Amino acid sequence: MLLAFSVAPSGTxxxxxxxxxASVHDAVAAAVRIVRESGLPNxxxxxxxxxxxEWDDVFDVVKRATxxxxxxxxxxxxxxxxxxxPGYEGELSAKVDRLEGALSDGS
Numbered sequence: 683m684l685l686a687f688s689v690a691p692s693g694t695x696x697x698x699x700x701x702x703x704a705s706v707h708d709a710v711a712a713a714v715r716i717v718r719e720s721g722l723p724n725x726x727x728x729x730x731x732x733x734x735x736e737w738d739d740v741f742d743v744v745k746r747a748t749x750x751x752x753x754x755x756x757x758x759x760x761x762x763x764x765x766x767x768p769g770y771e772g773e774l775s776a777k778v779d780r781l782e783g784a785l786s787d788g789s
């Protein structure tokens with residue numbers, strides 16, 4: 683499966699103050715660190731992090747990343763989009779390769 687997710691904190695963390703610039707980069711970095719340490723194939727862009735793997739493994743990483751972000755606020759927003767296609771691996775790059783091939787063919 684491929685799973686793209688975006689996670690961000692809101693509110694004030696317990697015992698802390700809210701940053702004045704409304705940036706969430708430290709919280710996102712905590713989540714992405716967990717994803718990268720998982721060993722699962724992944725890719726991060728400006729809006730989402732995409733992970734590839736088996737259902738239980740991917741959702742375990744998303745859960746741990748979400749919990750890490752929760753330390754930065756009193757609530758967490760989580761957006762998930764998944765492509766569940768049993769029997770396929772390497773789709774993190776293969777889907778993009780097929781798209782680029784279609785674009786270069788003029789299709």
